[in-house]
Amino acid sequence: MPAGDARPVLEVRDLRTVFQTRGGEVHAVNSVSFDVKPGELLGVVGESGSGKSVTMMSLVGLLPMPPAEVRGGEVLLDGEDLLKVSPARLRDVRGGEVGFIFQDPMTSLNPVFTVGFQIIEPIRRHMGLNKRQARERAVELLELVGIPGARGRLSDYPHQFSGGMRQRVMIAIALACDPKVLIADEPTTALDVTIQAQILEIVEDLRARLGMAIVWITHDLGVVAGIADRVMVMYGGQVVEHAPVHPLFNDPRHPYTRALLRTIPTVTGARADKLQVIEGQPPMLGAAPSACPFRDRCPLAFDRCHAENPLREVVAPNHDVACFHPLAHTAKEAVA
Amino acid sequence: MLTFTIRRLLFAIPTLLFIALVIFLLLELAPGDPMANVPLTVPSEVKEQMRVALGLGEPMHIRFWKWIIQFFWIEPLNVFDALFGTGFAEGKLRIISWQNRAPVFIAIAERIPQTLWVVGTAYVVAILIAIPVGIYSAYRQYSIFDQAGTFVTMVGFSVPPFFSGVLVILIFAVQLRWFPSIYDTTLEVNSWEAFGMQVRQMFLPVMVLALQITSQLSRFMRASMLDNLNQDYVRTARAKGLRENTVVLVHVLRNSMIPVVTVIALGVPSIFGGAIITEQVFKVNGIGQLLITAIQANDLPMVQTLTFIFAVLIVLFNLIADVLYGMLDPRIRYD
Ligand SMILES: Nc1ncnc2c1ncn2[C@@H]1O[C@H](COP(=O)(O)OP(=O)(O)OP(=O)(O)O)[C@@H](O)[C@H]1O
Ligand SMILES: [Mg+2]
Numbered sequence: 001m002p003a004g005d006a007r008p009v010l011e012v013r014d015l016r017t018v019f020q021t022r023g024g025e026v027h028a029v030n031s032v033s034f035d036v037k038p039g040e041l042l043g044v045v046g047e048s049g050s051g052k053s054v055t056m057m058s059l060v061g062l063l064p065m066p067p068a069e070v071r072g073g074e075v076l077l078d079g080e081d082l083l084k085v086s087p088a089r090l091r092d093v094r095g096g097e098v099g100f101i102f103q104d105p106m107t108s109l110n111p112v113f114t115v116g117f118q119i120i121e122p123i124r125r126h127m128g129l130n131k132r133q134a135r136e137r138a139v140e141l142l143e144l145v146g147i148p149g150a151r152g153r154l155s156d157y158p159h160q161f162s163g164g165m166r167q168r169v170m171i172a173i174a175l176a177c178d179p180k181v182l183i184a185d186e187p188t189t190a191l192d193v194t195i196q197a198q199i200l201e202i203v204e205d206l207r208a209r210l211g212m213a214i215v216w217i218t219h220d221l222g223v224v225a226g227i228a229d230r231v232m233v234m235y236g237g238q239v240v241e242h243a244p245v246h247p248l249f250n251d252p253r254h255p256y257t258r259a260l261l262r263t264i265p266t267v268t269g270a271r272a273d274k275l276q277v278i279e280g281q282p283p284m285l286g287a288a289p290s291a292c293p294f295r296d297r298c299p300l301a302f303d304r305c306h307a308e309n310p311l312r313e314v315v316a317p318n319h320d321v322a323c324f325h326p327l328a329h330t331a332k333e334a335v336a
Numbered sequence: 337m338l339t340f341t342i343r344r345l346l347f348a349i350p351t352l353l354f355i356a357l358v359i360f361l362l363l364e365l366a367p368g369d370p371m372a373n374v375p376l377t378v379p380s381e382v383k384e385q386m387r388v389a390l391g392l393g394e395p396m397h398i399r400f401w402k403w404i405i406q407f408f409w410i411e412p413l414n415v416f417d418a419l420f421g422t423g424f425a426e427g428k429l430r431i432i433s434w435q436n437r438a439p440v441f442i443a444i445a446e447r448i449p450q451t452l453w454v455v456g457t458a459y460v461v462a463i464l465i466a467i468p469v470g471i472y473s474a475y476r477q478y479s480i481f482d483q484a485g486t487f488v489t490m491v492g493f494s495v496p497p498f499f500s501g502v503l504v505i506l507i508f509a510v511q512l513r514w515f516p517s518i519y520d521t522t523l524e525v526n527s528w529e530a531f532g533m534q535v536r537q538m539f540l541p542v543m544v545l546a547l548q549i550t551s552q553l554s555r556f557m558r559a560s561m562l563d564n565l566n567q568d569y570v571r572t573a574r575a576k577g578l579r580e581n582t583v584v585l586v587h588v589l590r591n592s593m594i595p596v597v598t599v600i601a602l603g604v605p606s607i608f609g610g611a612i613i614t615e616q617v618f619k620v621n622g623i624g625q626l627l628i629t630a631i632q633a634n635d636l637p638m639v640q641t642l643t644f645i646f647a648v649l650i651v652l653f654n655l656i657a658d659v660l661y662g663m664l665d666p667r668i669r670y671d
Contacts, residue, residue: 062574095577102575107568111667112590122576157666173576 008035009213010059010098010181015073016288017051017058020066027285028054030237031073033312036181036213043228043245044217045260049282051237052217053103056183060094061087077181096126099174099212101184105167105191109158115142115169116154119176126177141172145202164195171199175206183215188223200227221264225249230318233257236283236293239312243319251331253321255298292324300325337662344655353404355647360400363636390434403640406431411441434635443626444642448608450521451615451622454538455607458545463600466550470557471592474565475584485554492551501544501617508540515539521621541618545611549603556599560592567591594664601657605649 017029028051036042044052057063059075060082075082082093094100102108109118119138123129129137135154142150145168158166167187174182184203188196204227207214218224224231224245231248233241233256241254252258283293292298292305302325310322315329323329374383391399406429413425430439473482509517516537525534564570565588573587612624623642630638662668 060575062571091577091579093577094575100572100575102568102572104568108572110569110573110587110591112594112665113587121573121578125577159667170572173572176576 006037006039008037009078010215011035011074011076012055012059013074013076015055015058015075016071017054017063018069018071020069024286027288028237029058030285030289032234032237032239034232034239034242036215038180038213039207039211040229041207041214041216041227043224043231044215044234045219045221045224045231046234047260047282048219050234052234053185054237055234056100056185056215056217059183060098060100061090062094062100092126095122095173095179096177097180099176099179099182101167101170101174101182101187103186103189105163105170105187108170109166111158114155114157115161118158119154119169119173122173122176137176138172141176142169144175144206145169145172146198147172164191164199167191167195167199168202171202175210178210179212181213181215183217185217186219187216189219196223203227221261233260236289237285238289238293238309238322240294240323241321242312243316243321247316247319251316253315253319253327253329254294254323255300255325256294257321259297292322300327337659340662341655341659344658348651348655352644352648352651355651356404356407356644357400359640359643359647360403363640364396403431403637407641407644414439414441431637431641433630433638435630435633435638440638440641443638444623444645447621447623447626450519450620451608451624453534454519454541454615454618454620454622455545455611457538458542458611459549459603459607461542462546462549462553465546466553467557467596469550470554470596471561471584471589473554474558474561477562482558485558489551489555492547493555497544497548497611497614498617500547501541501614504540504544505617517618519618519620541611541614541620544617545614553596553599557592557596560595561588564588564591594661597660597664598657601653601660604653604656605646608646608649 012035013033015029015032016027019026019028030051032051032055034042044056046052054063054068058068058070061070063070070083073083077093077097082090085093109115116135116138119141120131120134123134123137124131127134127137138154139150142153147153147165147168153161158169161169171187174184182203187203188199191199200223203214203216206212216224216228228245230242230244232239233248233254235256241248241252241257243253248257249261252261283296289309291307292301292310295301295305298305304324308324310324312320312322313329314320316331321329374386391402394402410425410428410430413428414430417423417425431441432438433440433443436443469485473479473485476482505517508514514536517540519537519541520533523530523533523537525531565584567588570583570588573583578587608623611622612628614620615622615624616628627639627642629635630642
């Protein structure tokens, strides 16, 4: 666990991203704030469409603009606001200081270039190495992520690798220039459990050795419980709860987080009759939120939830939640 | 790849023989008589003798066999003789045109340069314009440039060459008098001045043809680019911090070119086929005209030979397109 008082390397304040579509605006990210410190792993969870990927891609301008538009906020990387820098500087940041791993390893590599070419590209671009040095670095990286016979595989094409291997290649690319921040968008979702475990191990190891800050998006709460230091729960384009990993799992405060945790089936104890689901539909994001996004599905919703959008309030050390209900503000022990 | 190519070439032989047979039978069955233009005053016995002299007296399969021998053996020997000054083909009967009793290949060899100059240039011009236009239209989809491109493309698609040809003649040859309206086949390019003339007389037919080919190709290029611009690997390339130029012109373009190159290769036979209508409009004495006049005169050997050459080119360029595909796309393996 990293020192709690280190300065955050990445600090996001009040980020808002809107898509202009034919059917009107989609407010995909609404006033999202978070930070990560060097060596820390921040887990991001939330159901499909809650704005996790869009938030992360907004940080370094990876969204297609138009239709996307970052309406406001600050993205401070070591104090430098990435939303205000020149496109050239942003390109230096991408792949250099901020590494990205994407959701789908099968399509994230270019099918017509060799893996070696694709790893060497960012190395030459950012580290200014010559061809031979860059090749050596590429071999090193592939060995680092556990690809056997790394040197020989540089001249292979992506289709000659399995899904797990491709995701390792993606990780190698993301790590190529020793980034300060690694953003991993569901890096293991498409992989089977053993490969997933191997990749988690690699990342854990790298974090300890290189001291990167990591943002890890996932649907898998088990993974979050295993590797995250802190967890951020997103719903309807907002952060609804944020806490260190233990309080979040032991004492979730937001009704959505509670519901989410209940959806994990257990094998110990009596098996539930059917899988737990969260009833209802995710919210439409047609306008900036003027009420709690979870109100229609919330068992605890009351008048105020329909009239006002709750702000994040600190309820315990390092633990904040965006909910009006008194239950959200009382610790578990007190309720019991 | 090599074994694949050889296998395909071997496989092409029966295909082509079959095509030759089909063309031969179709022409046999088609109504029309090479003696139709002979005056009615000529007695029918004489006409019959003329028919026999043309080789029409023999049964069908013998004539087919003779044609095959002539096409695949005697004509290549003649080419060899012409190249190396040897005499292997002496005294052997070549494929003879019924119109002027001269070997058809001599007529074809005379016409090919005209066609290659005009249609070939149009094809090259079209490729050179269509690819950048397609790339830029896709990259700036729905921009003014793209919209204008779409409009011009629609025009190029929908206006037939017999209209656009006459239109450009009216504008550029009749009104503005910038270019000649008729292509002078006898012009010999032996000086800079003559070269300038050649360029000027090629300009209008090339323009009409290039408009048509560019329209199709630039649309295809645009669609192919759009397909790839939305792919995940493009985002990866951007996330690596690559310049936009590298992202589009290296990562996206390399993928987009795969189907486009194939389509370009498949279109090459049509250059040799000539552009029948455009050649007519501008009086270009090319292959297209040769074919049309041969059909009108019931010159079966000429029609048969030309059609079969097109068939050979089509089969050949299909193979070339496949091989190119395999070379450009590492995921394709032929073995
Ligand atoms: N290009 C786009 N145009 C319009 N709306 C978009 C676009 N991309 C994303 N969105 C919207 O933004 C919202 C958030 O999407 P996002 O991809 O961030 O979800 P997510 O949390 O990453 O989901 P998942 O877990 O399925 O990856 C969704 O409602 C989606 O419809
Ligand atoms: Mg996502």
